[in-house]
Amino acid sequence: MLLADEKQREIGLTHISRIKEMIGTRKNVAQETFDTTPPHMKKALCFMAGLKERHLTMKFQELNNTERLQVVSALNSLIDFTGTLPRFISDDDCKITTNH
Template identity: 60%
Template sequence: MFLGNEEHIQIGKKHLTKIKEMLEHKKNVAQETFDSQPLHMRKTICFHAGLKNRHVEMKFAELTPTERHQVVAALNSLLGLTESLPKFISEDDCKINIRH
């Protein structure tokens, strides 16, 4: 049983409203990343996620929850790949090094 008065209830409601406002503006990194990519990069992400070509044109919010999970997994996997790559690869590396 709540023993607060009306003033406490109103204060609590104000705090809850502020908390809800803060949560609504929480940044969604996956959504921002997917939606901001050019189409050729979205194609790579969708391919890696096992999605169809039709998904390339879609926004993150238009994907089903399962598809969004697949995109997040693909982004995390690609992130791991990029961390293992060198920062720059020269055009000279197109030549085969037979003494390797």
């Protein structure tokens, strides 16, 4: 049983409609990343996620839920890994040093 009058009901419906619009426009970072990654990088991402070669041509929305979770996990691993790297690696680092 609704205890609000018609005006309050309309106000409530307006707010619910705005909330649904905001949720609908929320950016899915994993989807955007997977769908726009260049093919050579997508191959590495799929490898990290444990996916097959057939996934290289698929869009994020075509993956099943388990595969999506694997992609998200791989992306998070990459984020963690890149945080451990130095900002720049010099070409001089191609030389082997023996004093380790």
